[in-house]
Amino acid sequence: MSRYSELKDKFLHGGGLISTFLRSSVSSQVASWIDLGTSMLLYSFVFVALDPFYRSNLSVAIGAIAGGIVNCCINYRFTFHAAGQSVKAVGVKYFLVWTGSLLLNMYGTTGLATLLSHWQWLLDLGFKPDGIFAASRLAASLAVSWGWNFVLQRNFVYRKTPFDPYAIRLVDLFSKNRYRTNVTPISKTMAENEMTMTQKSSTFKRFRDSLQQGIYFIINPFVRFLIRIGVTPNMVTTIGLLGNIAAAAIFVYAGYSATPGTDMNYPLMTWGGVVIILFSLFDMLDGQVARLGNMTSTFGAMYDSVLDRYCELFTLGGLSYYLIQTGYVIGALITFVALVGSIMVSYVRARAEGLGLECKVGFMQRPERVVVTTIGALATGITGQCVSPADFDAVNILIFCMAVIAVFANITAFARINHCRRLLCKK
Numbered sequence: 001m002s003r004y005s006e007l008k009d010k011f012l013h014g015g016g017l018i019s020t021f022l023r024s025s026v027s028s029q030v031a032s033w034i035d036l037g038t039s040m041l042l043y044s045f046v047f048v049a050l051d052p053f054y055r056s057n058l059s060v061a062i063g064a065i066a067g068g069i070v071n072c073c074i075n076y077r078f079t080f081h082a083a084g085q086s087v088k089a090v091g092v093k094y095f096l097v098w099t100g101s102l103l104l105n106m107y108g109t110t111g112l113a114t115l116l117s118h119w120q121w122l123l124d125l126g127f128k129p130d131g132i133f134a135a136s137r138l139a140a141s142l143a144v145s146w147g148w149n150f151v152l153q154r155n156f157v158y159r160k161t162p163f164d165p166y167a168i169r170l171v172d173l174f175s176k177n178r179y180r181t182n183v184t185p186i187s188k189t190m191a192e193n194e195m196t197m198t199q200k201s202s203t204f205k206r207f208r209d210s211l212q213q214g215i216y217f218i219i220n221p222f223v224r225f226l227i228r229i230g231v232t233p234n235m236v237t238t239i240g241l242l243g244n245i246a247a248a249a250i251f252v253y254a255g256y257s258a259t260p261g262t263d264m265n266y267p268l269m270t271w272g273g274v275v276i277i278l279f280s281l282f283d284m285l286d287g288q289v290a291r292l293g294n295m296t297s298t299f300g301a302m303y304d305s306v307l308d309r310y311c312e313l314f315t316l317g318g319l320s321y322y323l324i325q326t327g328y329v330i331g332a333l334i335t336f337v338a339l340v341g342s343i344m345v346s347y348v349r350a351r352a353e354g355l356g357l358e359c360k361v362g363f364m365q366r367p368e369r370v371v372v373t374t375i376g377a378l379a380t381g382i383t384g385q386c387v388s389p390a391d392f393d394a395v396n397i398l399i400f401c402m403a404v405i406a407v408f409a410n411i412t413a414f415a416r417i418n419h420c421r422r423l424l425c426k427k
Helices: 003-013 017-046 052-079 087-117 120-124 129-157 164-172 190-228 233-257 266-280 282-292 298-325 329-354 366-386 395-426
Strands: none
Touching: 017 052, 017 129, 052 087, 052 129, 052 366, 087 120, 087 129, 087 164, 190 282, 233 266, 233 282, 233 298, 266 282, 266 298, 266 366, 282 298, 282 366, 298 329, 298 366, 298 395, 329 366, 329 395, 366 395
Protein backbone atom coordinates (compact mmCIF):
# COMPACT_ATOMS: atom_id res chain seq x y z
CA MET A 1 0.00 0.00 0.00
CA SER A 2 1.42 3.39 -1.03
CA ARG A 3 1.97 6.16 1.47
CA TYR A 4 -0.84 8.15 -0.15
CA SER A 5 -3.28 5.24 0.14
CA GLU A 6 -2.29 4.69 3.76
CA LEU A 7 -2.88 8.35 4.64
CA LYS A 8 -6.14 8.35 2.72
CA ASP A 9 -7.38 5.26 4.56
CA LYS A 10 -6.36 6.73 7.92
CA PHE A 11 -8.15 9.98 7.11
CA LEU A 12 -11.36 8.30 5.95
CA HIS A 13 -11.56 5.48 8.49
CA GLY A 14 -9.14 6.21 11.33
CA GLY A 15 -10.56 6.44 14.84
CA GLY A 16 -7.76 8.49 16.39
CA LEU A 17 -8.14 12.04 17.65
CA ILE A 18 -6.23 13.61 14.74
CA SER A 19 -8.09 11.67 12.03
CA THR A 20 -11.44 12.38 13.63
CA PHE A 21 -10.54 16.04 14.06
CA LEU A 22 -9.56 16.37 10.39
CA ARG A 23 -12.81 14.77 9.24
CA SER A 24 -14.72 16.95 11.68
CA SER A 25 -12.92 20.01 10.30
CA VAL A 26 -14.06 19.14 6.80
CA SER A 27 -17.63 18.61 8.00
CA SER A 28 -17.55 21.78 10.08
CA GLN A 29 -16.19 23.87 7.24
CA VAL A 30 -18.79 22.59 4.79
CA ALA A 31 -21.53 23.31 7.32
CA SER A 32 -19.96 26.65 8.28
CA TRP A 33 -19.84 27.88 4.69
CA ILE A 34 -23.44 26.82 4.15
CA ASP A 35 -24.30 28.53 7.43
CA LEU A 36 -22.35 31.66 6.48
CA GLY A 37 -23.73 31.78 2.94
CA THR A 38 -27.31 31.41 4.16
CA SER A 39 -26.79 34.03 6.87
CA MET A 40 -25.22 36.53 4.47
CA LEU A 41 -27.94 36.01 1.87
CA LEU A 42 -30.66 36.66 4.43
CA TYR A 43 -28.79 39.55 6.09
CA SER A 44 -27.98 41.34 2.83
CA PHE A 45 -31.15 40.79 0.84
CA VAL A 46 -34.07 39.38 2.86
CA PHE A 47 -34.05 41.03 6.32
CA VAL A 48 -32.81 44.44 5.26
CA ALA A 49 -35.84 46.27 6.69
CA LEU A 50 -35.55 44.78 10.21
CA ASP A 51 -33.95 46.33 13.26
CA PRO A 52 -30.15 45.58 13.19
CA PHE A 53 -30.33 43.38 16.30
CA TYR A 54 -33.06 41.12 14.90
CA ARG A 55 -31.68 41.33 11.38
CA SER A 56 -28.45 39.83 12.70
CA ASN A 57 -29.98 37.23 15.03
CA LEU A 58 -32.60 35.95 12.57
CA SER A 59 -29.98 35.62 9.84
CA VAL A 60 -27.67 33.70 12.16
CA ALA A 61 -30.46 31.46 13.47
CA ILE A 62 -31.71 30.35 10.05
CA GLY A 63 -28.15 29.92 8.79
CA ALA A 64 -27.33 27.79 11.82
CA ILE A 65 -30.34 25.55 11.13
CA ALA A 66 -29.19 24.93 7.56
CA GLY A 67 -25.60 24.31 8.62
CA GLY A 68 -26.67 22.11 11.53
CA ILE A 69 -28.67 19.75 9.35
CA VAL A 70 -25.77 19.34 6.91
CA ASN A 71 -23.28 18.88 9.76
CA CYS A 72 -25.38 16.20 11.48
CA CYS A 73 -25.79 14.14 8.32
CA ILE A 74 -22.08 14.28 7.40
CA ASN A 75 -20.94 13.49 10.94
CA TYR A 76 -23.28 10.53 11.34
CA ARG A 77 -21.99 8.69 8.27
CA PHE A 78 -18.53 10.13 7.61
CA THR A 79 -16.91 11.86 10.58
CA PHE A 80 -17.72 9.63 13.54
CA HIS A 81 -18.94 6.49 11.72
CA ALA A 82 -21.91 6.30 14.06
CA ALA A 83 -24.21 4.24 11.83
CA GLY A 84 -24.51 1.65 14.62
CA GLN A 85 -25.81 4.17 17.14
CA SER A 86 -29.51 4.79 17.75
CA VAL A 87 -30.78 7.46 15.39
CA LYS A 88 -33.24 8.60 18.05
CA ALA A 89 -30.54 9.07 20.68
CA VAL A 90 -28.18 10.78 18.25
CA GLY A 91 -30.95 13.09 17.10
CA VAL A 92 -31.88 14.22 20.61
CA LYS A 93 -28.26 14.67 21.70
CA TYR A 94 -27.39 16.54 18.52
CA PHE A 95 -30.37 18.83 19.03
CA LEU A 96 -29.19 19.69 22.55
CA VAL A 97 -25.65 20.45 21.39
CA TRP A 98 -26.94 22.29 18.34
CA THR A 99 -29.18 24.47 20.52
CA GLY A 100 -26.18 25.49 22.59
CA SER A 101 -24.23 26.11 19.39
CA LEU A 102 -27.06 28.25 18.04
CA LEU A 103 -27.10 30.44 21.15
CA LEU A 104 -23.33 30.78 21.17
CA ASN A 105 -23.32 31.67 17.46
CA MET A 106 -26.16 34.17 17.78
CA TYR A 107 -24.90 36.08 20.78
CA GLY A 108 -21.24 35.61 19.88
CA THR A 109 -21.77 37.08 16.41
CA THR A 110 -23.95 39.92 17.64
CA GLY A 111 -21.58 40.76 20.50
CA LEU A 112 -18.47 40.62 18.32
CA ALA A 113 -20.12 42.64 15.55
CA THR A 114 -21.19 45.26 18.09
CA LEU A 115 -17.66 45.41 19.48
CA LEU A 116 -16.00 45.68 16.06
CA SER A 117 -18.44 48.33 14.88
CA HIS A 118 -17.08 50.62 17.63
CA TRP A 119 -13.50 50.23 16.42
CA GLN A 120 -13.03 53.37 14.36
CA TRP A 121 -9.86 52.14 12.69
CA LEU A 122 -11.83 49.34 10.99
CA LEU A 123 -14.24 51.88 9.59
CA ASP A 124 -11.29 54.02 8.47
CA LEU A 125 -9.95 50.99 6.58
CA GLY A 126 -13.23 50.86 4.64
CA PHE A 127 -15.05 48.07 6.46
CA LYS A 128 -18.81 48.31 5.94
CA PRO A 129 -21.50 46.84 8.25
CA ASP A 130 -21.87 43.80 5.98
CA GLY A 131 -18.13 43.16 6.12
CA ILE A 132 -17.99 43.50 9.89
CA PHE A 133 -20.93 41.12 10.22
CA ALA A 134 -19.30 38.59 7.88
CA ALA A 135 -16.02 38.68 9.81
CA SER A 136 -17.83 38.36 13.14
CA ARG A 137 -19.98 35.54 11.83
CA LEU A 138 -17.00 33.61 10.50
CA ALA A 139 -14.97 34.05 13.70
CA ALA A 140 -17.86 32.96 15.92
CA SER A 141 -18.67 30.03 13.65
CA LEU A 142 -15.10 28.70 13.68
CA ALA A 143 -14.72 29.12 17.44
CA VAL A 144 -18.00 27.36 18.20
CA SER A 145 -17.47 24.56 15.68
CA TRP A 146 -14.06 23.63 17.09
CA GLY A 147 -14.37 24.54 20.76
CA TRP A 148 -17.95 23.37 21.35
CA ASN A 149 -19.30 21.17 18.58
CA PHE A 150 -16.28 18.91 18.05
CA VAL A 151 -15.70 18.22 21.74
CA LEU A 152 -19.34 17.39 22.53
CA GLN A 153 -20.04 15.53 19.31
CA ARG A 154 -17.02 13.27 19.71
CA ASN A 155 -17.57 12.54 23.39
CA PHE A 156 -21.34 12.75 23.71
CA VAL A 157 -23.49 12.92 20.58
CA TYR A 158 -22.09 10.08 18.47
CA ARG A 159 -21.09 7.79 21.32
CA LYS A 160 -23.21 5.46 23.39
CA THR A 161 -23.84 7.20 26.71
CA PRO A 162 -26.01 6.66 29.82
CA PHE A 163 -28.27 9.41 28.47
CA ASP A 164 -29.28 7.35 25.39
CA PRO A 165 -32.19 5.44 27.03
CA TYR A 166 -33.69 8.73 28.22
CA ALA A 167 -33.28 10.25 24.76
CA ILE A 168 -34.96 7.25 23.11
CA ARG A 169 -37.78 7.37 25.66
CA LEU A 170 -38.22 11.07 24.98
CA VAL A 171 -38.68 10.40 21.26
CA ASP A 172 -41.02 7.49 21.97
CA LEU A 173 -43.31 9.78 23.97
CA PHE A 174 -44.24 11.51 20.73
CA SER A 175 -44.99 8.28 18.86
CA LYS A 176 -48.55 8.37 17.58
CA ASN A 177 -48.93 4.60 17.82
CA ARG A 178 -47.63 4.18 21.34
CA TYR A 179 -51.01 3.40 22.93
CA ARG A 180 -52.99 2.43 19.82
CA THR A 181 -54.74 -0.95 19.89
CA ASN A 182 -56.94 -2.92 17.51
CA VAL A 183 -59.93 -2.77 19.84
CA THR A 184 -62.81 -0.67 18.55
CA PRO A 185 -64.01 2.26 20.70
CA ILE A 186 -67.39 0.58 21.27
CA SER A 187 -65.89 -2.56 22.76
CA LYS A 188 -63.44 -0.85 25.11
CA THR A 189 -64.05 -1.79 28.72
CA MET A 190 -63.95 0.57 31.67
CA ALA A 191 -60.68 -1.01 32.80
CA GLU A 192 -59.06 -0.37 29.42
CA ASN A 193 -60.22 3.24 29.47
CA GLU A 194 -58.81 3.70 32.95
CA MET A 195 -55.51 2.15 31.92
CA THR A 196 -55.28 4.44 28.89
CA MET A 197 -55.97 7.52 31.00
CA THR A 198 -53.31 6.42 33.47
CA GLN A 199 -50.79 5.99 30.67
CA LYS A 200 -51.57 9.40 29.23
CA SER A 201 -51.48 11.13 32.60
CA SER A 202 -48.01 9.71 33.29
CA THR A 203 -46.68 10.78 29.90
CA PHE A 204 -45.90 14.29 31.08
CA LYS A 205 -44.08 13.01 34.16
CA ARG A 206 -41.95 10.63 32.10
CA PHE A 207 -41.18 13.40 29.64
CA ARG A 208 -40.23 15.74 32.49
CA ASP A 209 -38.04 13.13 34.20
CA SER A 210 -36.30 12.16 30.96
CA LEU A 211 -35.56 15.77 30.12
CA GLN A 212 -34.28 16.40 33.64
CA GLN A 213 -31.94 13.40 33.51
CA GLY A 214 -30.65 14.56 30.13
CA ILE A 215 -29.89 18.02 31.49
CA TYR A 216 -28.16 16.49 34.51
CA PHE A 217 -25.96 14.39 32.24
CA ILE A 218 -24.89 17.51 30.35
CA ILE A 219 -24.25 19.75 33.36
CA ASN A 220 -22.55 17.12 35.55
CA PRO A 221 -19.00 17.91 34.29
CA PHE A 222 -19.54 21.55 35.22
CA VAL A 223 -21.01 20.49 38.57
CA ARG A 224 -17.91 18.42 39.32
CA PHE A 225 -15.75 21.42 38.43
CA LEU A 226 -17.68 23.55 40.93
CA ILE A 227 -17.18 20.90 43.59
CA ARG A 228 -13.42 20.77 42.92
CA ILE A 229 -13.01 24.52 43.38
CA GLY A 230 -14.92 24.43 46.67
CA VAL A 231 -18.34 25.76 45.68
CA THR A 232 -21.10 24.64 48.08
CA PRO A 233 -24.78 24.03 47.27
CA ASN A 234 -25.86 26.99 49.41
CA MET A 235 -23.51 29.27 47.48
CA VAL A 236 -25.11 28.15 44.21
CA THR A 237 -28.60 28.69 45.64
CA THR A 238 -27.65 32.19 46.79
CA ILE A 239 -26.24 33.09 43.35
CA GLY A 240 -29.53 31.96 41.79
CA LEU A 241 -31.45 34.24 44.15
CA LEU A 242 -29.21 37.21 43.32
CA GLY A 243 -29.77 36.59 39.61
CA ASN A 244 -33.52 36.54 40.02
CA ILE A 245 -33.33 39.75 42.06
CA ALA A 246 -31.39 41.27 39.16
CA ALA A 247 -34.14 40.16 36.73
CA ALA A 248 -36.77 41.70 38.99
CA ALA A 249 -34.76 44.93 39.13
CA ILE A 250 -34.68 45.00 35.33
CA PHE A 251 -38.47 44.63 35.19
CA VAL A 252 -38.93 47.32 37.84
CA TYR A 253 -36.64 49.73 36.02
CA ALA A 254 -38.39 48.93 32.72
CA GLY A 255 -41.71 49.89 34.30
CA TYR A 256 -40.30 52.92 36.12
CA SER A 257 -38.72 54.43 32.99
CA ALA A 258 -41.44 53.38 30.51
CA THR A 259 -43.81 55.79 28.82
CA PRO A 260 -47.18 54.01 28.44
CA GLY A 261 -48.24 53.74 24.82
CA THR A 262 -44.98 55.05 23.33
CA ASP A 263 -41.88 53.60 24.98
CA MET A 264 -42.56 50.28 26.74
CA ASN A 265 -38.88 49.38 27.24
CA TYR A 266 -39.23 46.10 25.36
CA PRO A 267 -35.45 45.55 25.12
CA LEU A 268 -35.28 45.52 28.92
CA MET A 269 -38.09 42.97 29.05
CA THR A 270 -36.07 40.76 26.70
CA TRP A 271 -32.97 41.02 28.87
CA GLY A 272 -35.03 40.30 31.97
CA GLY A 273 -36.18 37.04 30.40
CA VAL A 274 -32.60 36.12 29.47
CA VAL A 275 -31.43 36.74 33.05
CA ILE A 276 -34.22 34.52 34.42
CA ILE A 277 -33.16 31.69 32.08
CA LEU A 278 -29.51 31.92 33.05
CA PHE A 279 -29.96 32.07 36.80
CA SER A 280 -32.84 29.60 36.98
CA LEU A 281 -30.31 26.98 35.91
CA PHE A 282 -28.88 27.34 39.40
CA ASP A 283 -32.07 25.63 40.65
CA MET A 284 -30.75 22.47 39.05
CA LEU A 285 -27.08 23.06 39.84
CA ASP A 286 -27.45 23.38 43.61
CA GLY A 287 -29.14 19.99 43.97
CA GLN A 288 -26.56 18.27 41.78
CA VAL A 289 -23.68 19.91 43.64
CA ALA A 290 -25.18 18.59 46.88
CA ARG A 291 -25.73 15.06 45.54
CA LEU A 292 -22.46 14.59 43.63
CA GLY A 293 -20.41 16.34 46.30
CA ASN A 294 -22.01 14.41 49.19
CA MET A 295 -23.06 17.72 50.74
CA THR A 296 -26.77 17.08 51.18
CA SER A 297 -28.28 18.41 54.39
CA THR A 298 -31.69 19.11 55.86
CA PHE A 299 -30.85 22.79 56.19
CA GLY A 300 -29.72 22.90 52.53
CA ALA A 301 -33.06 21.50 51.39
CA MET A 302 -34.93 24.06 53.49
CA TYR A 303 -32.65 26.90 52.35
CA ASP A 304 -33.18 25.98 48.69
CA SER A 305 -36.97 25.80 49.11
CA VAL A 306 -37.16 29.16 50.90
CA LEU A 307 -34.97 30.95 48.36
CA ASP A 308 -37.03 29.48 45.51
CA ARG A 309 -40.07 31.22 47.01
CA TYR A 310 -38.11 34.47 47.24
CA CYS A 311 -37.13 34.11 43.57
CA GLU A 312 -40.77 33.85 42.53
CA LEU A 313 -41.80 36.70 44.78
CA PHE A 314 -39.17 38.98 43.27
CA THR A 315 -39.68 38.07 39.59
CA LEU A 316 -43.49 38.05 39.58
CA GLY A 317 -43.48 41.13 41.81
CA GLY A 318 -41.24 42.90 39.30
CA LEU A 319 -43.54 41.94 36.43
CA SER A 320 -46.57 43.13 38.40
CA TYR A 321 -44.89 46.50 38.99
CA TYR A 322 -44.07 46.77 35.27
CA LEU A 323 -47.70 46.12 34.34
CA ILE A 324 -48.98 48.68 36.87
CA GLN A 325 -46.58 51.36 35.67
CA THR A 326 -47.48 50.80 32.03
CA GLY A 327 -51.23 50.99 32.69
CA TYR A 328 -52.16 47.28 32.66
CA VAL A 329 -53.83 47.10 36.07
CA ILE A 330 -55.88 43.99 35.20
CA GLY A 331 -52.70 42.28 34.03
CA ALA A 332 -51.03 43.19 37.32
CA LEU A 333 -53.95 41.63 39.25
CA ILE A 334 -53.64 38.46 37.16
CA THR A 335 -49.92 38.36 37.96
CA PHE A 336 -50.76 38.72 41.65
CA VAL A 337 -53.13 35.73 41.41
CA ALA A 338 -50.33 33.81 39.64
CA LEU A 339 -48.02 34.69 42.53
CA VAL A 340 -50.60 33.46 45.06
CA GLY A 341 -50.99 30.17 43.19
CA SER A 342 -47.22 29.72 42.92
CA ILE A 343 -46.71 30.16 46.64
CA MET A 344 -49.67 27.91 47.54
CA VAL A 345 -48.45 25.05 45.33
CA SER A 346 -45.26 24.94 47.34
CA TYR A 347 -46.95 25.57 50.69
CA VAL A 348 -49.45 22.72 50.31
CA ARG A 349 -46.64 20.29 49.50
CA ALA A 350 -44.56 21.51 52.46
CA ARG A 351 -47.55 21.23 54.82
CA ALA A 352 -48.38 17.75 53.51
CA GLU A 353 -44.81 16.55 53.96
CA GLY A 354 -44.96 17.92 57.51
CA LEU A 355 -47.85 15.51 58.07
CA GLY A 356 -45.90 12.62 56.59
CA LEU A 357 -47.67 12.64 53.19
CA GLU A 358 -46.07 12.60 49.77
CA CYS A 359 -47.61 15.34 47.65
CA LYS A 360 -46.07 15.85 44.21
CA VAL A 361 -49.22 15.79 42.07
CA GLY A 362 -50.00 18.49 39.52
CA PHE A 363 -47.97 19.79 36.61
CA MET A 364 -47.62 23.55 37.25
CA GLN A 365 -44.61 23.11 39.52
CA ARG A 366 -41.68 25.52 39.78
CA PRO A 367 -39.81 24.45 36.58
CA GLU A 368 -42.98 24.85 34.52
CA ARG A 369 -43.72 28.23 36.12
CA VAL A 370 -40.19 29.44 35.38
CA VAL A 371 -40.50 28.34 31.75
CA VAL A 372 -43.86 30.08 31.28
CA THR A 373 -42.60 33.26 32.96
CA THR A 374 -39.47 33.29 30.81
CA ILE A 375 -41.44 32.71 27.62
CA GLY A 376 -43.78 35.56 28.58
CA ALA A 377 -40.95 38.03 29.18
CA LEU A 378 -38.92 37.04 26.11
CA ALA A 379 -41.88 36.85 23.73
CA THR A 380 -43.18 40.21 24.96
CA GLY A 381 -39.81 41.89 24.54
CA ILE A 382 -39.02 40.42 21.13
CA THR A 383 -42.52 40.89 19.71
CA GLY A 384 -42.70 44.45 21.02
CA GLN A 385 -39.53 45.32 19.11
CA CYS A 386 -40.57 43.62 15.89
CA VAL A 387 -44.27 44.49 15.66
CA SER A 388 -45.90 47.89 15.60
CA PRO A 389 -48.10 48.63 18.66
CA ALA A 390 -50.87 49.58 16.25
CA ASP A 391 -50.88 46.03 14.87
CA PHE A 392 -50.49 44.07 18.09
CA ASP A 393 -50.03 44.86 21.78
CA ALA A 394 -47.11 42.69 22.84
CA VAL A 395 -47.88 43.07 26.55
CA ASN A 396 -50.90 40.81 26.01
CA ILE A 397 -48.44 37.91 25.60
CA LEU A 398 -47.08 38.52 29.09
CA ILE A 399 -50.58 38.84 30.54
CA PHE A 400 -51.62 35.58 28.84
CA CYS A 401 -48.61 33.74 30.30
CA MET A 402 -49.41 35.11 33.75
CA ALA A 403 -53.01 33.96 33.31
CA VAL A 404 -51.78 30.45 32.46
CA ILE A 405 -49.80 30.36 35.71
CA ALA A 406 -52.67 31.93 37.67
CA VAL A 407 -55.15 29.29 36.51
CA PHE A 408 -53.05 26.14 36.52
CA ALA A 409 -50.96 26.93 39.61
CA ASN A 410 -54.11 27.37 41.68
CA ILE A 411 -55.62 24.24 40.11
CA THR A 412 -52.47 22.37 41.09
CA ALA A 413 -52.70 23.73 44.65
CA PHE A 414 -56.32 22.56 45.03
CA ALA A 415 -55.47 19.23 43.39
CA ARG A 416 -52.80 18.72 46.02
CA ILE A 417 -55.27 19.61 48.77
CA ASN A 418 -57.70 17.01 47.42
CA HIS A 419 -54.88 14.47 47.08
CA CYS A 420 -53.96 14.97 50.75
CA ARG A 421 -57.65 14.69 51.77
CA ARG A 422 -57.93 11.30 50.08
CA LEU A 423 -54.72 10.06 51.67
CA LEU A 424 -55.80 11.17 55.11
CA CYS A 425 -59.25 9.57 54.69
CA LYS A 426 -57.59 6.22 54.05
CA LYS A 427 -55.77 6.32 57.39
